[in-house]
Amino acid sequence: MLCEVCKIREANVQYTEVVNGVRTEHHFCSQCARDLDFRPYSAIFDGEFPFAEFLSALLGGETPAQKQDKYQQIVCPTCGMTYGEFVKNSCFGCADCYSVFDVLIHDNIKQIQGSESHKGKKPLYQNAGSADGEAAAGETAVGEAADGGSASVEEQIAALDRQLKDALRREEYETAARCRDRIRALKGGTQQNG
Amino acid sequence: MDNSRNIIYSKVRLSRNWSEYVFPSRLTDEQAKEMVGRLCGGLKDIDGQLNLRYDLVDLSEIGELGKRLLKERRVINRVILKKQAPMSMYLSDDEDVSLVFNGADHIRIQVTKPGFHLGEAWKDASQLDDFVNARFPYAFDPKYGYLTSYPTNVGTGMKAAAIVHLPSLALGQKFPSLITDMGRFGVSIRGLYGEGRENYGAFFEISNQKTMGLTEQEIVDLVGRVAAQLNDQENQVRERTNQSHRLLREDEIYKSYGILRYGRRISMKEAMSYLSQLLAGCTDELIRFREPCDIYQLILGIQTAGLQSRSKRPLDKDELDVARAEYLREQLPELAE
Numbered sequence: 001m002l003c004e005v006c007k008i009r010e011a012n013v014q015y016t017e018v019v020n021g022v023r024t025e026h027h028f029c030s031q032c033a034r035d036l037d038f039r040p041y042s043a044i045f046d047g048e049f050p051f052a053e054f055l056s057a058l059l060g061g062e063t064p065a066q067k068q069d070k071y072q073q074i075v076c077p078t079c080g081m082t083y084g085e086f087v088k089n090s091c092f093g094c095a096d097c098y099s100v101f102d103v104l105i106h107d108n109i110k111q112i113q114g115s116e117s118h119k120g121k122k123p124l125y126q127n128a129g130s131a132d133g134e135a136a137a138g139e140t141a142v143g144e145a146a147d148g149g150s151a152s153v154e155e156q157i158a159a160l161d162r163q164l165k166d167a168l169r170r171e172e173y174e175t176a177a178r179c180r181d182r183i184r185a186l187k188g189g190t191q192q193n194g
Numbered sequence: 195m196d197n198s199r200n201i202i203y204s205k206v207r208l209s210r211n212w213s214e215y216v217f218p219s220r221l222t223d224e225q226a227k228e229m230v231g232r233l234c235g236g237l238k239d240i241d242g243q244l245n246l247r248y249d250l251v252d253l254s255e256i257g258e259l260g261k262r263l264l265k266e267r268r269v270i271n272r273v274i275l276k277k278q279a280p281m282s283m284y285l286s287d288d289e290d291v292s293l294v295f296n297g298a299d300h301i302r303i304q305v306t307k308p309g310f311h312l313g314e315a316w317k318d319a320s321q322l323d324d325f326v327n328a329r330f331p332y333a334f335d336p337k338y339g340y341l342t343s344y345p346t347n348v349g350t351g352m353k354a355a356a357i358v359h360l361p362s363l364a365l366g367q368k369f370p371s372l373i374t375d376m377g378r379f380g381v382s383i384r385g386l387y388g389e390g391r392e393n394y395g396a397f398f399e400i401s402n403q404k405t406m407g408l409t410e411q412e413i414v415d416l417v418g419r420v421a422a423q424l425n426d427q428e429n430q431v432r433e434r435t436n437q438s439h440r441l442l443r444e445d446e447i448y449k450s451y452g453i454l455r456y457g458r459r460i461s462m463k464e465a466m467s468y469l470s471q472l473l474a475g476c477t478d479e480l481i482r483f484r485e486p487c488d489i490y491q492l493i494l495g496i497q498t499a500g501l502q503s504r505s506k507r508p509l510d511k512d513e514l515d516v517a518r519a520e521y522l523r524e525q526l527p528e529l530a531e
Binding site: 012078079081090091094098108109115117118119121122124 | 217219220320327328331332335336337338339341342344346348349380390404405406411412
């Protein structure tokens, strides 16, 4: 059967439409089908299975919208990726994203992988720098470091970001929330000043 | 007779990231270029690793056709094919070993071995992994393992795959449900060639679904077990038909040879199905050539990018069918007396 739009190519997409109980069948070739609007299914005709979108739905879509909103703005201080972006693309921006979003993604990774921890080979060499940073941040009380008058706003935000990340890793949500509020306040301040 | 004869090749891929840079999706082109340059430079003494010679290939300079050719020959995957960013690769001269920089992850190590040698492929990949890691520290987390761009690769960062040829099993009515059931064992199986839902040639890739919570050896064993099981079942079905319908089998195989050897226009679908018949005939020793012939290499050779690069110009569909027939006429040896 030929495609009903171009009438040149062989139809290989069958589209069944049900409107008010009336069923109509259409036959398109994949090229014409790509130009039509099939809403969420359009991506199918781009030649690739929309795996990222499918994963996204599994990673974030199932959680209640409120929870989503609350976490959307958590930002990875290293690469600048937000949790919202991660959920959208199912792709991490850097190695630190794993610890920043740890509590949010832990269950999902467990679901995808059927396990919560790595077994097997370990690298011979690893980045030694990160371990020191963690110990230092763990000892500072929330917000204190950022109150020092000498630090610039950017530095304060960066310090708070680190604390936020650590609090999330330790599952101390109240601490994390306080960090987040302070970051928001500081960011608001810079915008007004600028 | 080799009892793993339906297993065409084995493949192990490791995804790694250098702890110094953010993952490829967040790198600017300048950063990517710098990183790729440093990786290439730091590994330039790679020659001799696994007793092979390597060439440095700049993937952003070989053009669309060059990349499609590498994709057809299973050196690179679709992500790398489609990506437009600075990317380079060390490729062994037999094309079985490759290290791609700045694909989905910073470093992608792939080792392919003809036949059923998953364990050896893993051993070789691991050796190259240590060679890279001695120069570049990896992003690794004690809990999550090797950190990768996609959460579906995290942990071992390893994909082990066996490519099997199942022409008789695939004819069975229960085959589609068998494919679906594979998920329960933690492996996935997908057709290698075809269009839409139609499979050409009955080649299937079996690979691990999960990358975390199993050791690399456990992944190798899991994929190997399933591949061996499918291979045995295929053998049993073929042996039965060879006994009960030998004339019919020979007829199919020799007719396939005739069309491939003397045809003047051969579509992809035809060529794949006849080459599949011929491959089964060769492994069952129902047909013999005057000189040895690797049918799977012919299957790689008749794909679109391969034919276009041989003819050195773009071909339309009809021209491709003619070029395919010409290629097969040249390559297929005479039958043994």
